[in-house]
Amino acid sequence: AIIPVSSSFAKYIQAGVPVGPISDPTKTVGPGPSVLGKRSPFExxxxxxxxLSSRTPLQDLYSTITPSDLHFERHHAGVATIDPGKYELLIHGMVSRPMKFTLADLKKFPSFTRICFLECAGNFRTGKEEMTPQDVLGLTSQSEWTGVMLSTLLREVGVSEKASWLLAEGSDASLMTRSIPRKGWDEAIIAYGQNGEALRPEQGYPARLLLPGWEGNTNVKWIRRIEISDQPFMTREETSRYTYPVKDKIRMFSFEMDARSIITYPSFPQKVDRGWIEIRGIAWTGRGKIVKVEVSTDAGKTWSSAKLQEPVLDKAHTLFRYLWQWNGENTEILSRAIDETGYIQPTLRQLVDARGTDLGGYHLNPVTSWQIRTDGSVLFKPENWK
Amino acid sequence: AIIPVSSSFAKYIQAGVPVGPISDPTKTVGPGPSVLGKRSPFExxxxxxxxLSSRTPLQDLYSTITPSDLHFERHHAGVATIDPGKYELLIHGMVSRPMKFTLADLKKFPSFTRICFLECAGNFRTGKEEMTPQDVLGLTSQSEWTGVMLSTLLREVGVSEKASWLLAEGSDASLMTRSIPRKGWDEAIIAYGQNGEALRPEQGYPARLLLPGWEGNTNVKWIRRIEISDQPFMTREETSRYTYPVKDKIRMFSFEMDARSIITYPSFPQKVDRGWIEIRGIAWTGRGKIVKVEVSTDAGKTWSSAKLQEPVLDKAHTLFRYLWQWNGENTEILSRAIDETGYIQPTLRQLVDARGTDLGGYHLNPVTSWQIRTDGSVLFKPENWK
Amino acid sequence: KGQDTTKWPATFGFGRTATAQEISLWDIAIRPDGKGLPSGEGDAARGKVLYALKCAACHGENGRETPGFKLPAPALVSDTLFKSKPKTIGNYWPYATTLFDYMRRTMPYNLPGSLTNNEVYSLTAFLLGSNQIIKPDFILNAQTLPRVIMPAKKLFVVDDRRGGAEVK
Amino acid sequence: KGQDTTKWPATFGFGRTATAQEISLWDIAIRPDGKGLPSGEGDAARGKVLYALKCAACHGENGRETPGFKLPAPALVSDTLFKSKPKTIGNYWPYATTLFDYMRRTMPYNLPGSLTNNEVYSLTAFLLGSNQIIKPDFILNAQTLPRVIMPAKKLFVVDDRRGGAEVK
Ligand code: HEC
Ligand code: HEC
Ligand SMILES: [Ca+2]
Ligand SMILES: [Ca+2]
Ligand SMILES: [Ca+2]
Ligand SMILES: [Ca+2]
Ligand SMILES: [Ca+2]
Ligand SMILES: [Ca+2]
Ligand SMILES: [Co+2]
Ligand SMILES: [Co+2]
Incomplete structure (x- = not known):
């Protein structure tokens, strides 16, 4: 840790005053106000x-807003650099008037703000005990998003009543495209704001599609075109990708992210002491609100209700907390999310039973478990289903 | 704007491919995932x-969470650098057992998270037309805070029933101290988390007092000591500072921040076009929730209700929006906040009538006004009350 | 309370009409029925040459996984049995149009947008041929491509889950 | 629903008892009744010398505002009329104990925490004297300081606003 020494009174600070990494902060005038803050040198x-991606350090976070520079990334041809002055969004197809909107145009329309999570449909890894929440489920993050409701723009172009799908296309080097059915249009936002400020480049600057609760990939970043249609386009990302075997079939167009949860404390590589432990984690669902999170501290034999941090928001990471007195014995702790549709986060076994062993990598939301050892160490519990 | 070129396939990128500030993003593979995100080079x-302070750029923000590196600052002897491994909080005085808590101890207790604003009691400047919202009211910001409820810690030390005040003391070079009456203890948090991550140094890393809705200065940063007492200590910051003349008296212990609002769009130095304008701003009160924001587009002659962004949170910046069709004529636009106690944000004239002309610099929450000129320029309307 | 009662205008007047030229420049998506396919044509022979030149470096000499060697890009050729690994065009892609659409927008990865329509037709023919879906001399164009039936098409079902207690 | 029903224990057992020594090291706050004042003493004559040496650079030769010159720190001396500007110790500080407490914790700004208790007593005496609140030969200590009555004390009222329609 290096301590910068500067202040409006720096000129008065006598040479020879001890200033160093462990100087007494009550006797050391610190640096004055600055243009941009920085993290503590200890964090x-x-x-x-x-x-292909980067993962959010869930175990390091205390609440539900993900600092923008820690938002997970998944892009298919790197982060596009877009000049906001040249940016335009084209909406055409089954419309009365095809239109182009500059970024300034988008910002003039009535705006809307909401907090919701984003999650890659490929989120979830297992395989070894030395895995952190970031390793297991780091492809999800949450922001406060602002933009114009897609419906506001569709009103301007005059969408045909026969239209039932739209194609959203990015302007990155993958020209990412996804087909979005009408049921997703109502909540859709063309977002230009993230956590108060402009979208970050990795999240689609200057504008992206936001489909609260829907799989990350459909939230097309760097969006430049929307084509209104009456059928899906069957793009590569909705056929050869983001689909998964279910017994003898391949399931496609799984838009809503299924309810899930993860305990972020205690987790690997943390250590715990015997006594009271507040088990903490996050739960979320693409189908509305989390109504309950249950925690088991006896390897799944019994379950109890955890406390949810208010306000519980729609399609949002929801903090849960559960008090537990650990007696120092070996055990496993688990959490499961329950959403407003009555869905209970399943075990991996339940998923295998329902879908077969060739699960693929998408829309896998099993209950995960942490092993607590007598020495207080915490290890992920990998499960094999093949 | 400089575009970094790197990706997992950078090695395949042929020399001679045009890469520059205005290269086609659909044909330029961007940089791959990174450890920390950065802002767009255009923002x-x-x-x-x-x-003494730094101000949040309210006019640049789209929603209510202030990015942590843009949180306003006000400190009295610079930003303290604290080693979290050495940090301890002492609670003593009228308690059954004086105790010290390490940072790790604080984090083990049941935790709590909430979104609320912070505002310096000295927020508000006027004086000239060329002022931005940042200049006028930039000493307020909002974060999602996490910590342990003060009441949880007080339960551990066993506070005497006769206790009625406590002293909160910082460990910066000003050893900042404020006396907090019992009515503030219930909602108080010893916060160690801000917007998901650890507190930022400028906001009191590793721990601060958080008193939702109370004047910024009472939210003692870098807190190291709480002394339980049965009277206030009359520190410099609650006597010679943070007090203000009211007619022939000096008012002290104004804890709650009074309801206020500001239009952040349109504002100086923005320009507007004739036609539809969404007037946007934020409103907040230290006394609970904002129940209404009224906007006037005719210099205060008539007022109409603006739309509030849900969810409206207690003691939180609340977004408001109001649609207005500007006919191109000179006018003034204003906003006023109304809180759940029925308080209506006053005009400067009302404040002068109530308090006299020697207003001092604290707890001044007048309605502010932007002048719209026929050429579309927007200017702050300074008011003089002497 | 807390509501702006202003009625929205029929139009806010922001934005402008897009010209036909602007639309056609960006309107590159191709539907399974062939809508959006450009004129031009190609065949596997020409595709083979292009593939060796522009694609093999990442996708391997013949587009197949080489045991013991990790390609920097997905394998493109395998047999057409669903249960076989890896899942590629032959056993997992439901529409041939998707191949044209995807390659034209993204490949070669290092130079996206650099292929001509004829080149994309030829590469599509080559890859469909290598996956034993079309004959070596099949000519691909806007008429023939949508008629190619992919082996995996019959496997695809739309997710019908709507929440609720059942695990599916 | 959404509630952890676990009963809280009487104590969570985190943290430890603070020792008397640890407390006394940090327990520096002083109340208006003098509680917290250390032993020792001082007077204006000694304070004047200290002031010139350690304080005058920032607060001005005699602690007063110099017309046309902006001090890097607040003025410390003015007359004792409330309406007079600037608001300083003489006309605005309600308690003399505050002066001791504040200076000991923060001044001199560049070397906070460097003054001895006797030095703080002397500087307090000097500043109270300069503001014509105590006589030049008044000896300040833990007994006499809380007895000093500040001219501004009678002006202070506690905010009694609790929200509601009235603007006060
Ligand atoms: C510089 C490396 C590189 C080169 C050269 C390259 N590709 Fe690719 N290709 C990739 C990568 C990486 C992907 C996966 C991209 C993704 O998943 O987003 C890919 C994906 C594909 C896919 C989709 C595979 C699937 O299973 O979804 C096809 C088809 C394809 N490439 C064809 C081609 C053709 C045809 C060429 C030559 C014209 C080519 N590629 C050249 C790297 C390359
Ligand atoms: C390096 C500059 C500097 C020096 C030297 C300095 N001060 Fe200060 N002093 C300040 C500043 C700056 C403030 C205002 C701090 C704030 O408002 O947080 C201040 C504030 C004060 C105040 C409170 C004034 C008020 O109106 O609230 C007193 C009393 C004071 N100083 C006394 C002293 C004494 C006594 C000394 C010498 C022992 C001293 N100062 C040396 C810079 C200095
Ligand atoms: Ca994506
Ligand atoms: Ca329990
Ligand atoms: Ca402060
Ligand atoms: Ca209106
Ligand atoms: Ca089209
Ligand atoms: Ca004390
Ligand atoms: Co994804
Ligand atoms: Co302040």
Missing amino acids: HPVRKPSD | HPVRKPSD
Whole structure:
């Protein structure tokens, strides 16, 4: 830790005053106000990047808003750089008047703000005990989004009553495209704001589609075109990707993210002490609100209701907390989310029973479990289903 | 704007491919996932620092969460640097057992999260037409805070029933101290989390007092000591500062921040076009929830209700929006907040009538007004009350 | 209370009509029925040459997984049995039009948008051929491509889950 | 629904008892009744010398505003009329104990925490004297300081606003 020394009175600070990493803060005038804040030199939360994505450090977060620079990433041809002055959104197809909107145009329309999560449909990894929540489920984050409701723009172009699907197309080098059925249009936002400020480049600057609760990939980033149609386009991302085997079939167009949860504390590689522990985590569902989270501290034999942090928002990460007195013995702790449709987050076994062993990598939302060892160490419990 | 070129396939990118500030993003593979995100090179929101404080760029924000690096600052001896491993909070005085808590101890207790605003009691400036919302009211910001309820800690130390005040003391070089009466204890939080991550240094890392709705200065940062007492200590910050003349008296212990609002769009130095304009702004009150914001587009002659963004939270910045068709003529636009106690944000004239002309600089919450000129320019309307 | 009662106008007047030229420049998506396919044509022979030149570096000499070697890009050729691994065009892609659409917008990864329509037709023919879906001499164009029936098409079902207690 | 029904224990057992020594090291706040004042003493004559050495650079030669010159720190001396500007110790501070408490914790700004208790007593005496509140030879200590009555004390009233329609 390096302590910067500067203040409006720095000129008065006598040479020889001890200033160092462990100087007494009550006797050391600190730096004055600045243009942009920085993290404490003692804090280093980071995303975990791979070639294709980067993961949010869920275990380092205390609440539900993900700092924008820690928002997970998944892009298919890198982060596009878009000049906001040249940006335009085209809406055409089955409309009375095809139109182009500049970014300034978009910002002039009546605006809307909401907090909701985003999650990659491929979120969830297992395989070894030395995994953190970031490793297991880091492809989800939450922001406060602002933009213009898609319905406001569709009103301007005059959408045909016969229209039933639209194609959303990005302007990155993958020209990402997804077909969105009419049931997704009502809540859709063309978002230009994220956590108070402009969208971050990795989240689609200057504008993206936001479909609250729907799989991340449908929330097309760097959006430049919307084509109104009466059938899906069957793009690569909705056929050869983001589909998954279910017994002898392949399931496609799974838009809503299924309810799930994860305990973020305690988790690997943390250690716990015998005594009272507040088990903490997040739960969310693409189908509305979380109504209940249940926690088991005896490897799934019994379950009790956890406390949900108010306000519980629609399609939003919901904090849960559960008090537990650990007696120092080996055990497993688990959580399961229950959403307003009555859906209970299933076990991996239930998913395998329903879908077969060739599960694929999408829309897998099993209950996950942490093993607590007598020495207080916490390990992920990998499960194998093949 | 400089475009970084790197990706997992960078090695395949042929030399000679045109890459530059205005290259076609659909044909340029962007950089891959990274450890920490950065703002778009086209966006430069900044705080406006003076010797003593820095102000949040309210006019650049789209919603209610202030990005942590843009949170306003006001400190009295610079930003303290605290080693979290050495941090301790002492609670003593009229208690059965004086105790010290490490940061790790604080984090083990049952935790609590809420969104609320912070505002310096000295927020509000006027004086010239060329002022932005940041200049006028930039000493307020909002975060999602997490910590342990003060009441949880007081339960551990066993507070005497006779206790009625406590002293909160910071560990910065000003050893900031404020006396807090019992009515403030229930909602008080010892916060260690801000917008998902650890508190930022400027907001009191690793722990601060949070008194939702109370004047910023009472939310003692870098808190190291709480002394339980049966009378206030009459510290410098609650006597010679943060007090203000009211006619022939000096008013002290104004804890709750009075309801106020500001239009952030349109505002100086923006320009508007004739036609439909969505007037936008924020309103907040330290006394509960905002129940209504009224907007006038005819210099205060008539007022209409604006739309509030749901959910409206207790002691929180509340977005308001109001649709207006501007006919191109000179006018003034204003907003006024109404809170759940029935309080209506007053005009400067009303404040002068109630308090006299020697208003001082604290707890001034007048309705502010933007002048719209025929050329579309927007200017702040300074008011003089001497 | 807390509501702006202003009636919305029929139009806010922001934005402008897009010209036909602007639309056609961006209107590149192709539907399974062939809507959106450009004129031009191609065949596997020409595709094979292009593939070796522009694609093999990432997708492998013949588009197949090479045991013991990790390709920087997905395999493109395999047999047409659903249960076989890896899942590629032959056993997992329901529409041939998707191949044209996807390759034209994204490939080659390092130079997206650089292929001509004829080149994309030829590469599509080559890959469909390699996956034993069309004959080596099949000519692909806007008329023939939508008629190619993919083996995996019959496997696809639309998700019918709507929440509720059942795990599906 | 959405509630953890676990009963809280009488104590969670986190944290530890603070020792008397630890408390006394940090327990520096002083109340208007003098509780918290340390032993020791001081007077204006000694304070004047200290002031010139350690304070005058920021607060001005005699603690007064100099017309046409902006001090880097607030003026400390003015007359004792409330309506007079600037508002300083003489006309605006309700308690003399506050002066001791504040200076000991924060001044001199560049070396906070460097003054001895005797030095703080002397500087307090000097500043109270300069503001014509105590006589030049008054000895300040834990007994005499809380007895000093400040001219502004009678002006202070506690905010009694509780919301509602009235603007006050
Ligand atoms: C520089 C490396 C590179 C080159 C060269 C390249 N590709 Fe690719 N290709 C990729 C990557 C990486 C992906 C996966 C992209 C993704 O998943 O977003 C891919 C995906 C594909 C896919 C989809 C595969 C699937 O299973 O979904 C096809 C088809 C394809 N490429 C065809 C081609 C053709 C044809 C060429 C030559 C004209 C080509 N590629 C050249 C890297 C490359
Ligand atoms: C390096 C500059 C500097 C020096 C040296 C300095 N001060 Fe200060 N002093 C300040 C500043 C700046 C403030 C205002 C701090 C604030 O408002 O947070 C201040 C405030 C004060 C105040 C409170 C004034 C008010 O109106 O609230 C007193 C009393 C004071 N100083 C006394 C002293 C004494 C006594 C000394 C010498 C022992 C001293 N100062 C040395 C900069 C200085
Ligand atoms: Ca995506
Ligand atoms: Ca329990
Ligand atoms: Ca403060
Ligand atoms: Ca209106
Ligand atoms: Ca089309
Ligand atoms: Ca004390
Ligand atoms: Co994804
Ligand atoms: Co303040």
